[in-house]
Amino acid sequence: MVTSMTQVDYGQRMARAGRAAADAGLAGLIVTPGPDLTWLCGYRPTAVTERLTALVIEPERRPRLLVPVLEYPDAEYSPGAWAMEVSGWTDGSDPYAEVAKWMAPEGRYGMSDSTWAMHLLGLQRSVPGSAYAALTEVLPMLRAVKDAHEVERLAAAGAAADATYEEILTVRFGGRRESEVAADLVRLLTEHGHSQVDFTIVGSGPNGANPHHEAGDRVIEDGDMVVLDFGGLKDGYGSDTTRTVHVGEPGAEERKVHDIVREAQQAAFEAVRPGVACQDVDRVARKVIKAAGYGEYFIHRTGHGIGVTTHEPPYLVEGEHLPLVPGMCFSIEPGIYLPGRFGVRIEDIVTCTESGGRRLNQTAREMAVVR
Numbered sequence: 173m174v175t176s177m178t179q180v181d182y183g184q185r186m187a188r189a190g191r192a193a194a195d196a197g198l199a200g201l202i203v204t205p206g207p208d209l210t211w212l213c214g215y216r217p218t219a220v221t222e223r224l225t226a227l228v229i230e231p232e233r234r235p236r237l238l239v240p241v242l243e244y245p246d247a248e249y250s251p252g253a254w255a256m257e258v259s260g261w262t263d264g265s266d267p268y269a270e271v272a273k274w275m276a277p278e279g280r281y282g283m284s285d286s287t288w289a290m291h292l293l294g295l296q297r298s299v300p301g302s303a304y305a306a307l308t309e310v311l312p313m314l315r316a317v318k319d320a321h322e323v324e325r326l327a328a329a330g331a332a333a334d335a336t337y338e339e340i341l342t343v344r345f346g347g348r349r350e351s352e353v354a355a356d357l358v359r360l361l362t363e364h365g366h367s368q369v370d371f372t373i374v375g376s377g378p379n380g381a382n383p384h385h386e387a388g389d390r391v392i393e394d395g396d397m398v399v400l401d402f403g404g405l406k407d408g409y410g411s412d413t414t415r416t417v418h419v420g421e422p423g424a425e426e427r428k429v430h431d432i433v434r435e436a437q438q439a440a441f442e443a444v445r446p447g448v449a450c451q452d453v454d455r456v457a458r459k460v461i462k463a464a465g466y467g468e469y470f471i472h473r474t475g476h477g478i479g480v481t482t483h484e485p486p487y488l489v490e491g492e493h494l495p496l497v498p499g500m501c502f503s504i505e506p507g508i509y510l511p512g513r514f515g516v517r518i519e520d521i522v523t524c525t526e527s528g529g530r531r532l533n534q535t536a537r538e539m540a541v542v543r
Contacts, residue, residue, distance in 0.1 A: 177408075181321070182214050182252030189314060190231045196310050199279025200230035202271070202295070206286030207481045208307060210408075211315055214251030217243060224267040224291055227256070228274045236274055238267060268294035275299050282307045312485045316477055317499040322409065323523055323532075326478065326501050329411035330521050330532035332364035333403060337415055337535050340400065345392045345542045346419045350374040354387035357402045366404045366411070370482050373401035373414075380416070380515035383472055383507060394420045397430075397514035398542070403482055410482040412503055413533045414519035417540045429466070429508050430516050430539045436460035436506040437518045437537065440474055440488075444504075444522055444529030450492040457506040466508045475503040478521055496524045501532070 189212060193201050203209045205220045209227055215237065217225055223240040225247075234257050239247045241260030248258050261267045268291075275281070278301035283292060285306050292304060307314065318326065339360050345353060354372040361369050375385040376392040380399040392398060396419045403412035416430060440457035454474040461470045473489035478501055486494050486502060505519030520533040 177214065177251060177321070179251055179254050182212065183255035185212050186229055186235045186252065186255055189311075190229050190233070190235070192311050192314060193229065193282060194231035196282070197280070198282050198305075198310060199276040200228060200233075201282045201284075201307065201311075202287070202304075203227040203229070203284040203307075204287045204291060206284055207479075207484070208284040208286070208315070211480050212252070213237065213256060215247055215253075218246065222288075222290070223263075224261070224271075224294070226267075226271050226291070228271060230274075230276075238270055240267075266298070268298040271295060272298040275302060277301050279303075280305065282310045308485050312494060313497070315479050316485050316494075317497050318479060318501050318523070319499065322479065323499065323501065325407050325409035326411075326521060326523070327532045329366075329403075329406040329409050330413070331534075332361065332366060332406050333411035333413045334533055334535045335364045336360040336402065337400070337413065341417070341540055341542055343542075345376075345396075345398060345417070346394050347391065349389050349391055350376055350379070350387040351389060353392070353398075353400075357400070361402065361404055361411075364406075366406045369402075369404040370410075371401065371403060373399060375399040375401075375515060376419075377514060378512050381509040381511050381513060383509060383515065383517065392419060395423075397422070397426055397516065399515050399517055401517065401519065405480075405482075408480060410478045410480070412478055412482050412519065412521060413535070414505055414507075414517045415535065415537070415540065416516045416518065417542045419542055421541060422539060426514065426516075427539065429510070429514075432461060432464045432466060433506055433508055433516045433518050434537050437504055437520070440504045440506065441520070441522060441529050441531065444496060444524055446496055446498055446524060446526060448496050450486050450488045450494050450496065451490050453496075453504070454488045454490055454492075457504070461506060461508060469508045469510060470506060471509060472507065474506055475522075477502045498524055498526050500524045
């Protein structure tokens with residue numbers, strides 16, 4: 173059973189964020205509605221509008237949350253409110269001037285990535301000497317390293333996605349539209365506890381060569397390879413898994429390509445251990461596919477972090493030198509995409525532990541034959 177987040181958990185997160193800001197040489201953090209705000213203090217506005225909502229975290233000071241006054245009652249009773257000073261601003265007043273009272277005149281602040289440009293510009297006008305940097309640029313590890321509670325939630329989300337995959341194998345693929353199979357995935361994810369379904373990729377035949385193909389009206393045919401990539405949020409944390417199935421018995425090249433991707437995925441998983449650079453996991457997967465002669469057909473990074481969103485740091489890609497740390501959770505999802513023919517991708521969510529990698533998806537990675 174997944175345990176609930178407590179008020180203390182949110183207070184500790186905000187305190188840790190303040191210390192991280194100081195260590196990074198920042199005057200503080202300014203966080204507007206989005207995943208960072210939800211993760212830090214548990215507050216999620218009922219609607220994200222043009223009215224400013226901003227959490228200001230500075231080292232050694234009590235965090236302060238400014239919200240439109242009409243949303244004050246919700247903010248006052250949000251999970252992390254006990255650890256913050258919550259205040260409201262009224263229509264007709266200047267919310268940026270209110271936030272400016274809390275800021276260092278020439279401070280450099282980490283700004284949440286999802287902040288609207290109009291809010292950033294408003295703060296710059298109110299505090300002309302201030303400077304800003306994207307939060308994932310200056311504090312890439314803030315949400316990247318999960319605690320045991322978060323890993324527990326990610327594992328539960330992964331198990332729900334696994335159950336969805338096991339059930340989707342029992343439905344008919346041949347003769348049905350991709351959109352119909354996608355609807356089955358939405359239904360099953362919801363039945364297995366997802367409160368939000370973010371994507372259901374069903375790429376059949378040549379559509380499978382498009383990694384982010386949106387399920388459409390193409391009728392799935394006997395002999396098609398079908399890429400299934402789906403996920404969303406369960407208990408506030410993400411799932412994301414991919415398996416590639418075949419309608420009827422696959423041909424020799426289809427089996428060969430699938431085996432290469434499976435080997436690359438396994439090699440990348442075995443490379444996971446503390447201290448290994450993110451880019452080195454990508455290199456391991458890419459080396460396998462390149463050696464098999466398909467290097468030009470692996471056209472995306474090997475993986476991305478996951479947590480309260482399905483895509484977040486760290487990224488397993490060339491040029492990312494961040495070392496893996498126990499508690500990091502990320503996808504490993506190499507693929508081969510043959511234009512006009514078919515594609516293959518295999519994806520698991522993995523967490524780095526002291527002794528190596530731990531998969532949070534447990535379904536078979538061998539090619540499944542569906543009807």
